């Protein structure tokens with residue numbers, strides 16, 4: 001469904017590529033965790049999938065369409081069916097829970113509708129349902145700054161859910177949460193993943209979380225794909241190899 | 248002297264030279280205050296205040312507020328979209344960025360007084376050219392300040408808006424505006440306060456309002472009216488400052 005072919009990304013002015021010759025394919029139903037040290041290229045990798053980061057070489061394909069050859073409109077369509085969550089949640093401050101969730105519909109609406117907040121009652125209903133699905137128990141009119149980290153990430157997931165996504169991306173979505181909350185967020189991600197039959201590709205720091213939830217683990221090291229296998233295959237030797245500091 | 252480096256003494260030396268030079272140029276001399284008596288005599292002529300024309304002067308004060316209000320509000324409304332074009336992170340491309348930056352610094356570099364003089368030739372004297380002059384200058388000032396606020400905004404929400412498939416300008420607007428809004432309001436009220444003082448100066452060239460009255464009263468030695476003018480001006484500035492701080496408190 002998503003295919004990386006010889007993908008490299010070199011940031012302007014950088015000597016080494018941040019992503020080097022990556023080849024990989026993802027299928028529907030896979031829950032993929034991406035491991036790797038800080039600076040290994042995980043964020044760059046994730047951002048290539050929905051075109052937030054253009055590739056320097058190679059291509060990323062969605063079904064049979066190459067991302068870099070798409071029209072602007074097609075790119076926006078890819079993005080609106082891709083839910084994405086982040087380490088720092090990236091909610092819009094000074095706006096309420098439900099307002100933040102409704103911004104997930106921006107890709108489906110005309111500019112003036114977004115600008116004036118002209119949402120149908122069915123849209124609102126959808127936002128409230130999303131609040132239910134992510135098991136949020138705060139008032140929908142609450143400003144998001146007032147929420148805890150875990151609650152903020154739930155709002156972000158709800159925002160992604162109203163996009164009605166086919167693909168779910170996460171750039172270290174639990175890295176600023178405590179271990180218990182992190183586990184519960186992953187349970188939620190897995191639950192929605194199964195229910196909606198998504199492709200989920202999520203960066204994690206925590207190997208234990210990855211092994212607990214992933215159906216497939218991949219690992220990056222210095223921009224190169226160095227592991228691709230099942231959680232069982234990801235053993236101590238692989239771990240040492242990926243996280244060693246000698247190279 | 249562990250806090251200081253040698254280079255800092257050099258800076259201190261330069262600063263001293265600049266201060267001495269500037270004092271020479273401005274004939275800065277505190278001993279001139281010997282003739283303090285004169286100022287006292289002068290100020291005593293201001294009282295008692297002549298409150299007879301207070302209703303009229305009050306009306307002129309309202310005119311001054313109206314000039315300043317329109318001048319800063321319309322300035323803000325026009326500056327907002329321009330500042331998104333003049334911010335590195337939200338500008339469409341380098342060309343748009345450079346052109347808007349240049350336009351803003353041009354508008355900023357021309358004082359309101361000069362805009363006023365130029366506009367006088369087409370619009371004639373009166374409050375209208377004063378409003379336009381203040382709008383022009385404020386577009387330049389607010390545009391720059393707001394574009395700097397935009398550049399220092401957290402880029403996380405912008406990225407999230409791109410990721411949901413929003414158009415770039417919609418995403419930027421929603422991601423950035425809430426972040427910078429309290430600061431934008433602060434700047435607006437500060438510019439409002441400045442505009443009151445500017446509209447006084449524009450009174451000199453027929454801009455109307457309390458500034459023009461102050462100028463006339465001064466020229467015609469009606470010092471007991473001058474004192475009323477000054478009092479009204481002070482009240483206006485303090486009021487705008489007070490209302491501004493109340494609104495900011497509410498918004499934060």
Ligand SMILES: Nc1ncnc2c1ncn2[C@@H]1O[C@H](COP(=O)(O)OP(=O)(O)O)[C@@H](O)[C@H]1O
Nearest residue numbers: 011014018036037038039040041042043044045
């Ligand atoms: N915007 C950028 N400009 C230049 N270099 C970058 C940028 N983003 C990331 N990098 C560099 O690319 C490499 C990979 O970064 P990243 O994908 O963020 O890794 P990770 O998410 O695994 O920590 C790092 O060396 C990082 O310094």
Ligand SMILES: [Mg+2]
Nearest residue numbers: 042043044172
């Ligand atoms: Mg990262």
